[in-house]
Amino acid sequence: MAKQAINMVDQRICVGVITGAHGVQGFVRVKSFTATPEDVAAYGTLSDETGTRTFGLTLTGAAKGVLLGRIDDVTDRNAAEALRGVEMWVDRSELPNADDDEFYHADLIGLTAVRKDGSAFGTVRALHDFGAGEMIEFDLAEGGNVLLPFTHDVVPDVDIAAGQIVVNPPNAVDATREKSSEGDGE
Amino acid sequence: MARSVWKGPFVDGYLLKKAEAVRASGRSDIIRTWSRRSTVLPQFVGITFGVYNGHKFIPVLVTENMIGHKFGEFSPTRTFYGHTADKRSKRG
Numbered sequence: 001m002a003k004q005a006i007n008m009v010d011q012r013i014c015v016g017v018i019t020g021a022h023g024v025q026g027f028v029r030v031k032s033f034t035a036t037p038e039d040v041a042a043y044g045t046l047s048d049e050t051g052t053r054t055f056g057l058t059l060t061g062a063a064k065g066v067l068l069g070r071i072d073d074v075t076d077r078n079a080a081e082a083l084r085g086v087e088m089w090v091d092r093s094e095l096p097n098a099d100d101d102e103f104y105h106a107d108l109i110g111l112t113a114v115r116k117d118g119s120a121f122g123t124v125r126a127l128h129d130f131g132a133g134e135m136i137e138f139d140l141a142e143g144g145n146v147l148l149p150f151t152h153d154v155v156p157d158v159d160i161a162a163g164q165i166v167v168n169p170p171n172a173v174d175a176t177r178e179k180s181s182e183g184d185g186e
Numbered sequence: 187m188a189r190s191v192w193k194g195p196f197v198d199g200y201l202l203k204k205a206e207a208v209r210a211s212g213r214s215d216i217i218r219t220w221s222r223r224s225t226v227l228p229q230f231v232g233i234t235f236g237v238y239n240g241h242k243f244i245p246v247l248v249t250e251n252m253i254g255h256k257f258g259e260f261s262p263t264r265t266f267y268g269h270t271a272d273k274r275s276k277r278g
Contacts, residue, residue: 033269132260175204
């Protein structure tokens, strides 16, 4: 299973990772995990996974799917190489406020989901958009998982402060061919 | 080669029937279907289908922009989940 890029305990988010050195002057290659790659350096002070070391990152360009940048106080290749694999994290509070009815995935993932009558439904696993609208995936309390549309009808209430969302799952009906009647067009 | 125009768009008959039944009922049921090959028709707009991707049913809320496409286009069979650092979703 992939490593979590969101630390729910400390409310920190992994925005990128240093993948190696570039050149001999201390530049580093950075793989960005943000929606807009250049935003990796836009959310204030970056720190490593443990939060003990901070970085000042200045982006200088891009090459072969990665960003190029300079870390403060890193001036030669050896120092840049030593940073390979270091993840860059920011506090959740550094992200700008979302618009109305817009939610950061980092805020929603892991929330407890309950039905309108208060019974347990599951937990939020992920959010997706495959081109047919936003959808939200739940790990069900009784096991398995399910994808539902992320709409007001299906998710009428999101309370991030309380760590809970209310779900009104729609009925599902199967569209299947009746065995004795029509063909299927082949 | 493109499909001949005189044939009209292909859609599985049972899916069309079920969509009409759900629309007539006025409920917001999800129609679970395995028919990824069916074309999205104008009368499907506003209905949510659960399109099977070989693993689970992906909810597809049909909008006007989808008309003429196949249901399978909106239900990927291979998924790269990517990273969610600062991704946002808007509730529809």
